[in-house]
Amino acid sequence: DGGITQSPKYLFRKEGQNVTLSCEQNLNHDAMYWYRQDPGQGLRLIYYSQIVNDFQKGDIAEGYSVSREKKESFPLTVTSAQKNPTAFYLCASSIPGSPLHFGNGTRLTVT
Amino acid sequence: EDQVTQSPEALRLQEGESSSLNCSYTVSGLRGLFWYRQDPGKGPEFLFTLYSAGEEKEKERLKATLTKKESFLHITAPKPEDSATYLCAVQGLGTSYDKVIFGPGTSLSVIP
Numbered sequence: 001d002g003g004i005t006q007s008p009k010y011l012f013r014k015e016g017q018n019v020t021l022s023c024e025q026n027l028n029h030d031a032m033y034w035y036r037q038d039p040g041q042g043l044r045l046i047y048y049s050q051i052v053n054d055f056q057k058g059d060i061a062e063g064y065s066v067s068r069e070k071k072e073s074f075p076l077t078v079t080s081a082q083k084n085p086t087a088f089y090l091c092a093s094s095i096p097g098s099p100l101h102f103g104n105g106t107r108l109t110v111t
Numbered sequence: 112e113d114q115v116t117q118s119p120e121a122l123r124l125q126e127g128e129s130s131s132l133n134c135s136y137t138v139s140g141l142r143g144l145f146w147y148r149q150d151p152g153k154g155p156e157f158l159f160t161l162y163s164a165g166e167e168k169e170k171e172r173l174k175a176t177l178t179k180k181e182s183f184l185h186i187t188a189p190k191p192e193d194s195a196t197y198l199c200a201v202q203g204l205g206t207s208y209d210k211v212i213f214g215p216g217t218s219l220s221v222i223p
Contacts, residue, residue: 004154035213042115042213043155043198090154099145100211102154 002027004103006091011108013085021076021106023091030095032074036060037088037105046089049074078108085110113138113203115214123220124189132184132217134199144182146175147198149216155198189221 004025013019025032031050035043045058049068063082068074074093078085088107092100114137124130136144143162147155159168161177168175172193174185184197196216203210 006154040120040215042215043200044213045210092154097142099157099160100155101157102147104154105152107152 004091004093004101006089006103006106008106009104011106013108013110015110016080017110018077018079019085019108019110021078021089021091021108023074023076023103024072025074025091025093025101025103026072027093027101028071029093029101030071031093032068033092033094033100034058034064034066034074034076035090035092037090043090046076078110113201113210113212115199115201115212117197117199117214117217119217120215121218121220123222124186126190126221126223127188129185129187129189131186132197132219134182134184134214135180136182136199136201136212136214137180138201138203138212140204142202142204144177145200145202145211146173146182146184147200149196149198151196158197186219189219191221191223194219194221 007022033048034046044060047066049055065077090105091103094100116135118133143160146158149155159175164179166177172187176183196218198216199214200211
């Protein structure tokens, strides 16, 4: 079945360490997105990519980085510069004009 | 600025007790309004897209409606398995990419 796979489901890191979250899709979608979800807030866009080798900052890109070397993959790195990295991270993909398809998220805890 | 609010923040219903969730939005030209269901620890699952005022969509016990300023998700005779957080999102016109603005969600609990 087609879908979006995020890994790992849970991730624990010490403050000051960079960490990379994986997102793979087999839906053949051109566009991919990273969102952050915090309690009581709507999903906030971190980065998005509409095509391979191109990506754009979303509303809260500071402290994050991405790459898009393959259509299927859009990994997110949470750097030590991100002040409040503990959150639930969601990856999504879409074709233009269609609803977003989401993965099941990675819960990152930084202590 | 584009904005989406949802009310109530949380709703507790007895099984079979029908109710409605509200999504109010401000956007400079609406391309589409989306409803998603999210279970704890999971990603949002797409339910409906609405494009223009007056449009309605139905799926099992759920019906979504749209006006020029808000959308309602009506839940008829809910069951415990309908318990989840329901997210509303809007997509505006005139942006360089498919920007989607999400509301904070309504957490629904259906008690047997």
